Amino acid sequence: MSESKVAIKRSDDLNSGSLNFGLLLGASNPSSAEDALYLKEYINSPDMLAALDKQLNFREAFSHSGLDFLNHLSKDETAEGFLKYYKDRINVSYDDKTGLLNIQTQGFSPEFALKFNQTVLKESERFINEMSHRIARDQLAFAETEMEKARQRLDAICKAELLSYQDNNNVLDPQAQAQAASTLVNTLMGQKIQMEADLRNLLTYLREDAPQVVSARNAIQSLQAQIDEEKSKITAPQGDKLNRMAVDFEEIKSKVEFNTELYKLTLTSIEKTRVEAARKLKVLSVISSPQLPQESSFPNIPYLIACWLLVCCLLFGTLKLLL
Incomplete structure (x- = not known):
C-alpha cells in the first residue's frame, strides 16, 4: 500500500x-x-x-x-x-x-x-x-460583462444624446452660454443705470428738446432694446431658449457623469477581481x-x-x- x-x-x-x-x-x-x-x-x-x-x-x-x-x-x-x-x-x-x-x-x-x-x-x-x-x-x-454594459451605456449617451443635442441645437454648452448672457445683461443694466444718471444730470440745466438730452434718451432706448433682446434669449418661453436648453443639457450631462463614474467603478472592479482571483487561487x-x-x-x-x-x-x- x-x-x-x-x-x-x-x-x-x-x-x-x-x-x-x-x-x-x-x-x-x-x-x-x-x-x-x-x-x-x-x-x-x-x-x-x-x-x-x-x-x-x-x-x-x-x-x-x-x-x-x-x-x-x-x-x-x-x-x-x-x-x-x-x-x-x-x-x-x-x-x-x-x-x-x-x-x-x-x-x-x-x-x-x-x-x-x-x-x-x-x-x-x-x-x-x-x-x-x-x-x-x-x-x-462577470466583471468584464458589466464593464462592457457600462461602456455601451456611456457611448450611447455621449453619442446618441449629448452629441446629437449639441448638433441639433448648434450649441456646445447651453449652461455656459446662459451664464455668459446673464453676465452681459447685468453689464448692460449697469451701463443703463449710469446713462440714466447722466441724463438726469443733463436735465438739471438743459431743456427736454436739447440735442444732448435727445441723444442720451436715444442711447438709453437702444441699450434697453439690447437688454430686452439678451433677456429673451435666456428666459423666453420657446423651447430653443437658453434656460430650457440649459435644463435639458444638465440632465444629459448628469447622465454622462453618472455613467462615466459607473464605468470607472467597473474598471476598478475588474482590477480588484483579477487581484482577488489570483490571491484566492x-x-x-x-x-x-x-x-x-x-x-x-x-x-x-x-x-x-x-x-x-x-x-x-x-x-x-x-x-x-x-x-
Whole structure:
C-alpha cells in the first residue's frame, strides 16, 4: 500500500507561511476543508476512475491477480462493479484537525501501488487547479460583462444624446452660454443705470428738446432694446431658449457623469477581481509524498493462505466423501 498526505491551500496562505503554522497548531481553514471534501468526492468518482484507467490501464492491471482470486477483477465487469472495485482499492480520509487528506492506494505490486498514488495526486492537482481557475474565470467574466454594459451605456449617451443635442441645437454648452448672457445683461443694466444718471444730470440745466438730452434718451432706448433682446434669449418661453436648453443639457450631462463614474467603478472592479482571483487561487500541497511500499498490506498474504487452505480442505473432504 502506498500512502500520501495532501492539503489544499490558497496561494496567499502559502506566501504568508500560514500553511506551516496552521498545521502545527492543528487548525484547518473552513474553505480548505470544504475543498478537501470536494476533492475526496472527486477521487471516489467515475471521472477519476476513467482518468486512471486511461493512464494506468487500471482494469487490465487488476484483472491479473494471480493466485489472489478473492481480489480478482473481471475484464467484463460492469461499470458499477468496476467503480465499487476501485473504491475498495483506494482509501481517502480527511483529518479535520490538521486539514490533511490521506490517500492510500493498493496494487498487486509495490510499483503499481506507487504509480497509482502518484497518478491520483496528479489528477487531484488538475482538478483543484481547474476548479479554482473556473471560479476566477467566472468572476472575471462577470466583471468584464458589466464593464462592457457600462461602456455601451456611456457611448450611447455621449453619442446618441449629448452629441446629437449639441448638433441639433448648434450649441456646445447651453449652461455656459446662459451664464455668459446673464453676465452681459447685468453689464448692460449697469451701463443703463449710469446713462440714466447722466441724463438726469443733463436735465438739471438743459431743456427736454436739447440735442444732448435727445441723444442720451436715444442711447438709453437702444441699450434697453439690447437688454430686452439678451433677456429673451435666456428666459423666453420657446423651447430653443437658453434656460430650457440649459435644463435639458444638465440632465444629459448628469447622465454622462453618472455613467462615466459607473464605468470607472467597473474598471476598478475588474482590477480588484483579477487581484482577488489570483490571491484566492488554490493549490494542492503534498505534505507527504507517496513512497514505494516495502511491506505488503495488500493482498493480505496470511488471509489469502488461510483461504486457500480452507478451499483445499473442502475439496479434499468432498473428494474423500465421493470416493
